[in-house]
Amino acid sequence: MRRMDAVTVSGLRKTYGKTVAVDGLDLRVKAGQVFGMLGPNGAGKTTTVEILVGLRTRDAGEVSVLGMDPAREGREVRSRIGVQLQARGLYPRLTVKEIVTLFASFYDRALPVDEVIEQVGLTAKARTVVRALSGGQAQRLGVALAMINDADLVFLDEPTTGLDPQARRGLWDVIRGIRSRGKTVFLTTHYMDEAERLCDNVAVVDHGKIIAFGSPSDLISEHFEEQAIEFSNSVSRDREKFEKLPGVTRARLSENAATLYTRDVPATMTALMQLATGDDIHIDDVVVRRATLEDVFLKLTGRRIRE
Amino acid sequence: MRTFWQLVLANARDIGRDKMSLFWFLAFPVLFILLFGFIFSNEGTPTYDVGIVYNSGNPLADGLVKGVSAVPVFKVHTGDREGELQALKKGKRSLVVEALSPSFATMAGGDPLKVQVYYNETQPTARQVLLPVMEQLLSEAERRMTGRPKVFDLVAEPVQSSDLRMVDFLLAGILAMALMQLGLFGAMRAVSLREQKILKSLGATPLRRSLLLVSEVVVRIGMALIQTFLIVLIGYAVFHVKILGSWLALLGAVLLGALTFVSMGYMLAAFPRTEEAGIGLVQMVQFPMMFLSGIFFPVEIMPSFLRPVVNAMPLSYLADLLRQIMVAAPPEYSIATDIAVLGGWAMASFVVAARFWRWE
Numbered sequence: 001m002r003r004m005d006a007v008t009v010s011g012l013r014k015t016y017g018k019t020v021a022v023d024g025l026d027l028r029v030k031a032g033q034v035f036g037m038l039g040p041n042g043a044g045k046t047t048t049v050e051i052l053v054g055l056r057t058r059d060a061g062e063v064s065v066l067g068m069d070p071a072r073e074g075r076e077v078r079s080r081i082g083v084q085l086q087a088r089g090l091y092p093r094l095t096v097k098e099i100v101t102l103f104a105s106f107y108d109r110a111l112p113v114d115e116v117i118e119q120v121g122l123t124a125k126a127r128t129v130v131r132a133l134s135g136g137q138a139q140r141l142g143v144a145l146a147m148i149n150d151a152d153l154v155f156l157d158e159p160t161t162g163l164d165p166q167a168r169r170g171l172w173d174v175i176r177g178i179r180s181r182g183k184t185v186f187l188t189t190h191y192m193d194e195a196e197r198l199c200d201n202v203a204v205v206d207h208g209k210i211i212a213f214g215s216p217s218d219l220i221s222e223h224f225e226e227q228a229i230e231f232s233n234s235v236s237r238d239r240e241k242f243e244k245l246p247g248v249t250r251a252r253l254s255e256n257a258a259t260l261y262t263r264d265v266p267a268t269m270t271a272l273m274q275l276a277t278g279d280d281i282h283i284d285d286v287v288v289r290r291a292t293l294e295d296v297f298l299k300l301t302g303r304r305i306r307e
Numbered sequence: 308m309r310t311f312w313q314l315v316l317a318n319a320r321d322i323g324r325d326k327m328s329l330f331w332f333l334a335f336p337v338l339f340i341l342l343f344g345f346i347f348s349n350e351g352t353p354t355y356d357v358g359i360v361y362n363s364g365n366p367l368a369d370g371l372v373k374g375v376s377a378v379p380v381f382k383v384h385t386g387d388r389e390g391e392l393q394a395l396k397k398g399k400r401s402l403v404v405e406a407l408s409p410s411f412a413t414m415a416g417g418d419p420l421k422v423q424v425y426y427n428e429t430q431p432t433a434r435q436v437l438l439p440v441m442e443q444l445l446s447e448a449e450r451r452m453t454g455r456p457k458v459f460d461l462v463a464e465p466v467q468s469s470d471l472r473m474v475d476f477l478l479a480g481i482l483a484m485a486l487m488q489l490g491l492f493g494a495m496r497a498v499s500l501r502e503q504k505i506l507k508s509l510g511a512t513p514l515r516r517s518l519l520l521v522s523e524v525v526v527r528i529g530m531a532l533i534q535t536f537l538i539v540l541i542g543y544a545v546f547h548v549k550i551l552g553s554w555l556a557l558l559g560a561v562l563l564g565a566l567t568f569v570s571m572g573y574m575l576a577a578f579p580r581t582e583e584a585g586i587g588l589v590q591m592v593q594f595p596m597m598f599l600s601g602i603f604f605p606v607e608i609m610p611s612f613l614r615p616v617v618n619a620m621p622l623s624y625l626a627d628l629l630r631q632i633m634v635a636a637p638p639e640y641s642i643a644t645d646i647a648v649l650g651g652w653a654m655a656s657f658v659v660a661a662r663f664w665r666w667e
Contacts, residue, residue: 053511079513088511089503091317093324098317105313106512129324145508 005064006031006153006184007052012061014047014208021047023208025061029186029201031152034179036199037188038293040305044208045188046086049157052186053083066153079107084146086157086188092131096122099130100144107149120144120174136167143174154178156187160194172198190305192294204297211300216293223299224291226250226261229268231286233258245271252298261291310514314522322496322526331492332530336485336538340478343603344546347473355437357381358391360405367406367420374444375404381440395425401433402426404441475634478542480602482633483564483626485534487596490568491589493527494576498585506666516666524569531565532558539633552632560632564625567649570656571621577663596622606639621652 007029014022022044029035037045050056052065054074063069070077090099100117104110117126120140125133133141139159146154156175160168168191175198178185189195195202196216204212204219212219226249233256242251247264262268265288276283297305322328357375361368376383384391384400391403403425424441426433450457500506509519535557542548550557575592579585598604599613600622609617617623628645630636640648 055507055510075513075515078511083511085504085508085511087504088508089500089505090508091321091505092503093321094317098320102313102317103512105310106514 004030006033006066007035007186008062008064009048009052010062012048012051012063013059014044014051014056015059020208022051022058025205025208025210027203027210027213029184031184032179032182033200034175034185034187034198036195036202037186037205038190038192038195038199038202038297038305039188039205040190040303043205045205046157048205049083049155049186049188050085053081053155054078055085079149080151080153082146082149082151082154084142084154084156084159086161088142090130090141093129095127095129096133096141096144097126099141100148103145104148107151109150110148111150113148116144116148119147119177121170136163139163140167140171140174143171147174147178151183153184153186156185158188158190160189160191168194192292192297192305196293202293204293204300206297206301212296219293219296220291223296224261226263227265227288227290228295229260229262229265229272229286229288231258231272232256232284233281241275245275250299259295261295311518311522314514314519315526318522318526319529322530328492332489332534333537335488336481336534337541339484340481340538340541341545343477343481344474344542347477354380354382355401355432356384356394356399357437358384358386358394358400358403360388360391360403361385362388362406365406367422370448371404371406371422374448378440378444392425395427398427398430400427401430402437402441471634471636474542474546475548476630476636477603478538478546478548479629479633479636480600480626482535482538482561483600483622483629484597484602485538486531486561486564486625487568487593487622489527489531489534490565490570491572491575491593492586493523493530494569494572495582495585495589497523497573497576498579499582501665501667502581504667510666524566527569528562528565531561535561548634550633551635556632557629560625560628563646563649563653564629567621567625567653567656570653570660573660573664574656577660577665596620599623600626601639602626621649624648 005028007027009025009027012022012025012027013020025044025048027037027048037048039045047056051058051063052070054070054077057071063071065077066080068077091102094102096117097113100113104113114123114126117123120143122137122140122144125137128137130138130141139162143156143159146156159175160171163171172194175185175187187199200215202212202214202216202219203210212223214222233253239251239253242248242253242258242260245260245262245268247262247268248260249263250261252259260268260272269286269288272283275281294305297303322332359368359371359375361372372383372385375381384394386394388405391400391405394400395403405423405425407421407423422441422445424438426438428434497506506519510516539548539550539557543550571592572589575588576585579588595616599609599617600606600620601617602622606614606617606623624640624645627636627639628642628649631638631642631645
């Protein structure tokens with residue numbers, strides 16, 4: 001049982017005054033996976049993580065982390081997991097190596113300090129004080145602190161927020177490395193591509209509720225048989241006109257772009273081109289792609305994830 | 308144990324690399340001692356500048372100069388009336404004395420000779436102390452001139468009191484003040500750890516919070532001992548203040564004082580959300596204590612309605628305790644009272660701190 005599920009959550013609820021942060025959440029994270037909680041800011045991701053690691057109490061629901069209840073056995077839970085928090089602070093005048101050494105002393109099974117620093121690519125900065133680190137370096141230090149415990153389960157709350165694309169890919173490799181050592185990773189993100197490429201399973205959350213759950217490819221094929229045709233369009237607001245095109249199941253118009261979901265890309269494209277030459281519509285920058293998690297989120301909520 | 312020492316090390320490093328807090332912790336008390344030490348160590352022999360208007364042809368002027376010069380605390384300046392009065396106005400003279408030219412009436416033996424004394428109204432010592440001295444001087448001169456025999460002869464004999472100088476008194480007080488500031492401002496670090504979410508980071512690890520708190524307090528007490536050593540050293544090297552009591556008693560008093568104010572600091576640190584607000588709160592508490600606990604001014608000169616306030620302040624008792632141990636100063640309170648009041652404050656603060664403490 002424990003080997004199967006690293007984390008199980010059912011009916012989790014947490015309110016701050018009148019604000020409902022987590023509203024009846026159910027989750028199941030299999031051991032050995034990279035699990036992603038995907039959702040916009042304010043969806044309740046951080047609150048969920050903080051409850052799972054025992055930093056916050058819950059109002060209702062059942063929670064099990066490695067078979068334990070973090071509200072009652074918080075210290076035991078925390079000794080067997082690694083945690084990177086989104087809003088965290090560290091002693092500003094300590095160096096990277098000193099901080100990692102300090103955190104290593106908190107755990108019975110700590111990995112070698114230099115090795116972990118190497119894994120997150122901070123070896124060159126090992127003697128730099130924390131407050132002199134760039135945002136990306138500080139993020140990677142946070143991940144190192146989550147990895148220093150040789151734990152079975154690692155929580156990463158928005159590990160790549162604020163990083164440039166190259167640094168993000170670097171961190172993805174680090175996270176895949178954690179999984180390849182047989183550990184479970186529980187991460188939160190609001191990046192669609194991150195969830196899609198990195199996670200074995202994804203829970204899409206919005207307003208404290210799970211609105212979709214499954215592997216990224218399953219989620220996409222479950223909600224879309226279609227492919228997406230995107231183009232810039234600043235003239236036509238007539239959605240029906242697009243939806244009447246052959247093969248199109250749905251059309252979405254935003255201020256200066258349009259997305260058509262179609263089962264038959266060639267037929268739709270031909271019709272679209274005719275429409276463009278004959279009509280008053282100007283079509284540019286046409287892209288054909290398969291649907292993404294972003295499209296899933298859009299379909300389920302009617303909003304883009306970062307609005 | 309490894310965790311504990313790592314925490315102590317981390318704390319010590321984080322504080323040690325903070326130049327501002329190092330200044331307040333090390334340089335500030337030292338500057339205080341040097342500054343006040345030098346100001347008060349000159350206090351032993353004050354001198355007063357006395358101007359004498361010297362009119363040629365007035366035989367009394369010579370006698371005045373001779374008489375006034377005989378008083379050791381008077382430094383005599385002579386000059387014309389205008390120049391001396393000008394100097395008085397600028398504050399360069401405490402008194403200006405002029406013997407007025409004798410009139411016919413005095414010549415005839417009727418009216419007394421007039422000696423005019425000008426003094427600076429803004430200097431209370433001039434009126435209260437120097438005028439009687441001048442009067443005394445003149446009546447002595449008169450007695451000699453008239454040949455009247457002495458009725459009383461004042462015999463002054465110094466009695467060796469405890470050899471307590473102002474610097475001795477001050478040094479113990481400054482040590483008490485330094486311990487207070489270390490405790491009160493030191494606890495503000497906990498507010499900043501909370502504000503910067505460092506406490507939260509540590510909260511996501513299996514680290515016991517009590518261990519974190521103990522390590523913070525241990526670092527503070529280590530700093531208190533360093534401070535004590537430094538203050539005693541400077542007191543001895545620069546002002547020759549010898550520690551009369553036992554070192555063990557001093558150590559005990561310093562530890563008790565540090566604990567009391569660290570507890571008080573954590574009590575104050577329980578409430579504010581930001582470090583700025585915390586420092587404001589601490590200033591409100593430490594400023595009155597600094598000036599009302601008899602560290603710089605003796606408690607005796609304070610108006611009586613402030614006495615209850617003074618008697619409530621833990622710093623009054625710590626300063627008193629340290630003065631008694633370090634330089635054998637006459638007690639303001641008994642040592643048992645000092646210890647009881649400090650212990651009481653430590654305990655009460657600890658209870659309030661434990662009740663209202665927030666980790667985030």
